[in-house]
Amino acid sequence: MMETAAKKTAEALALAKxxxxxxxxxxxxEEPEPNRLDIRLTSAEELVTIVTALRVKRLGTxxxxxxxxxxxxxxxxxxxxxxxxxxxxxxxxxxxxxxxAVVPTLSAIIPVAEGFERELxxxxxxxxxxxxxxxHLYLPDEWPKxxxxxxxxxxxxxxxxxxxGGM
Amino acid sequence: MQTxxxxxxxxxxxxxxxxxxxxxxxxxxTVEGEIVxxxxxxxxxxxxxxxxxTESRNWVQNLYLLERICGICSHIHATAYCLGVERLARxxxxxxxxxxxxxxxxxxxxxxxxxxxxxxxxxAGFDTLFMYSWRDRETIMDLLEALTGNRVNYSVNVLxxxxxxxxxxxxxxxxxxLTYLEQRxxxxxxxVSSDAGFLQRTRGIxxxxxxxxxxxxxVGPTARASGVMRDIRIEAPYAxxxxxxxxxxxxxxxxxxARFVVRINELxxxxxxxxxxxxxxxxxxxxxxxxRRIKPAETVSRVEAPRGELFYFLKSNGSDMPERIRVRxxxxxxxxxxxxxxxxxxxxxxxxxxxxxxxxxxxxxxMIVLEKDGQKRGVTWDALRQYGIAIYDGNSN
Numbered sequence: 001m002m003e004t005a006a007k008k009t010a011e012a013l014a015l016a017k018x019x020x021x022x023x024x025x026x027x028x029x030e031e032p033e034p035n036r037l038d039i040r041l042t043s044a045e046e047l048v049t050i051v052t053a054l055r056v057k058r059l060g061t062x063x064x065x066x067x068x069x070x071x072x073x074x075x076x077x078x079x080x081x082x083x084x085x086x087x088x089x090x091x092x093x094x095x096x097x098x099x100x101a102v103v104p105t106l107s108a109i110i111p112v113a114e115g116f117e118r119e120l121x122x123x124x125x126x127x128x129x130x131x132x133x134x135x136h137l138y139l140p141d142e143w144p145k146x147x148x149x150x151x152x153x154x155x156x157x158x159x160x161x162x163x164x165g166g167m
Numbered sequence: 168m169q170t171x172x173x174x175x176x177x178x179x180x181x182x183x184x185x186x187x188x189x190x191x192x193x194x195x196x197t198v199e200g201e202i203v204x205x206x207x208x209x210x211x212x213x214x215x216x217x218x219x220x221t222e223s224r225n226w227v228q229n230l231y232l233l234e235r236i237c238g239i240c241s242h243i244h245a246t247a248y249c250l251g252v253e254r255l256a257r258x259x260x261x262x263x264x265x266x267x268x269x270x271x272x273x274x275x276x277x278x279x280x281x282x283x284x285x286x287x288x289x290x291a292g293f294d295t296l297f298m299y300s301w302r303d304r305e306t307i308m309d310l311l312e313a314l315t316g317n318r319v320n321y322s323v324n325v326l327x328x329x330x331x332x333x334x335x336x337x338x339x340x341x342x343x344x345l346t347y348l349e350q351r352x353x354x355x356x357x358x359v360s361s362d363a364g365f366l367q368r369t370r371g372i373x374x375x376x377x378x379x380x381x382x383x384x385x386v387g388p389t390a391r392a393s394g395v396m397r398d399i400r401i402e403a404p405y406a407x408x409x410x411x412x413x414x415x416x417x418x419x420x421x422x423x424x425a426r427f428v429v430r431i432n433e434l435x436x437x438x439x440x441x442x443x444x445x446x447x448x449x450x451x452x453x454x455x456x457x458x459r460r461i462k463p464a465e466t467v468s469r470v471e472a473p474r475g476e477l478f479y480f481l482k483s484n485g486s487d488m489p490e491r492i493r494v495r496x497x498x499x500x501x502x503x504x505x506x507x508x509x510x511x512x513x514x515x516x517x518x519x520x521x522x523x524x525x526x527x528x529x530x531x532x533x534m535i536v537l538e539k540d541g542q543k544r545g546v547t548w549d550a551l552r553q554y555g556i557a558i559y560d561g562n563s564n
Binding site: 005032033035036061062063064066068080082084086087089091110111112114115116123133136137138139140150152154 | 464469
């Protein structure tokens with residue numbers, strides 16, 4: 001049974017690799033762990049087509065979206081889309097410029113993405129275009145604008161200032 | 168009086184106080200008469216900033232922080248975290264520790280499912296079942312307390328293993344407790360599948376087909392009640408799940424009754440699994456050493472919480488603190504299905520549909536700075552620490 005699981009994982013990763021490198025794109029891929037494949041997209045524009053390709057091949061379900069901020073000195077944020085099937089985890093790594101951070105919504109293809117995307121938008125300041133409900137899901141309505149708590153440079157003192165000034 | 172002429176819509180705000188259960192969330196339900204035409208959810212009322220807080224605490228401190236994301240499934244959060252950190256640090260917990268993690272995880276599942284059974288029965292107005300199931304839940308709570316010293320945050324895990332062992336006396340107690348619970352669970356299965364009044368509230372309500380469950384991305388018992396074969400313990404065994412028999416419990420009806428039946432049948436599977444672990448507990452050490460600093464790496468840790476797949480993404484940066492920890496809890500996946508399923512039902516069915524996915528808002532909400540009008544409410548970390556020191560100094564003198 002362990003062997004078949006390992007075989008299935010290898011097959012899933014091979015298929016994902018084929019999509020990333022052999023279909024329309026020649027994207028960089030990496031296998032950081034035996035059960036994981038990271039696909040580096042060059043921009044957010046490729047996201048929807050690649051996700052559609054994964055859906056067509058029924059390759060994994062979207063388990064989570066993670067925002068990564070390497071620090072204020074780096075110009076790019078990174079958004080990770082984790083697709084899981086069995087033991088295999090396929091991660092689409094999307095670079096987004098810090099100053100114009102926008103990714104398209106996946107919620108039309110994958111309804112559960114909406115919750116993840118709204119969290120990404122309010123916590124990381126990555127705008128998700130096309131969301132049907134762009135308002136806050138977790139943060140209070142009066143939370144200061146342009147203040148994203150999960151960015152590395154976040155200063156809680158600004159929330160106090162913003163909250164005092166705004167209310 | 169003319170009826171059926173005007174189609175007036177009315178929006179009812181349910182919550183954030185007590186939206187069917189004793190946790191905060193807000194639902195804006197649009198109704199036409201009694202029929203729900205639209206449902207919108209607003210979360211965040213229990214958001215405590217835990218993901219952010221992990222970035223300023225070391226790997227060991229985070230274990231205790233993350234365990235407190237949720238009171239009902241504290242052990243599974245700690246397990247997901249420990250397995251991830253161990254993978255980052257390239258160490259493996261000893262076999263006995265892995266088996267004990269499974270043991271406590273399954274006991275936690277028993278307590279969680281019994282708790283849910285009570286809450287869901289209460290939503291249906293069946294308070295007798297609520298009281299009985301919570302009385303019986305005390306059996307497993309007492310066993311957990313005897314084993315770990317705590318009823319809720321068991322703190323069984325440490326990085327690299329577990330901190331408590333199970334004695335022969337405790338094994339006998341657990342077996343006796345399971346015998347009692349098994350007999351009670353048979354009764355509950357009988358009640359939820361035969362009581363006519365109860366079935367009126369559950370049969371054919373909130374039906375979700377297998378395709379819908381897959382498209383909506385549901386997880387855990389909610390998905391399995393619609394026939395979706397998703398259980399991380401079987402798909403991608405972690406800890407010692409590969410060594411013990413885990414039964415996949417499936418139902419196909421996809422209604423509320425099926426969600427009851429799935430969870431109750433899972434209780435039987437839990438009892439079976441707990442006995443299997445106790446029968447075949449590997450000997451050996453309880454923990455291994457994990458380095459304080461962890462080289463830069465990333466990993467994904469997925470476990471099956473009582474409510475479904477729990478997802479952790481961990482990134483280390485070479486220091487003794489994580490670079491980023493992302494927690495995706497099962498409730499947010501199932502919440503999409505609640506707002507879709509509610510449409511077309513009677514308003515009175517909404518609490519049952521909500522309770523049907525066994526939502527856990529504390530899991531969902533993890534972040535906020537508590538403050539109003541510039542005045543801090545609550546206690547600062549330092550003040551709390553000083554308070555603790557003062558208390559313990561006072562006690563020791």
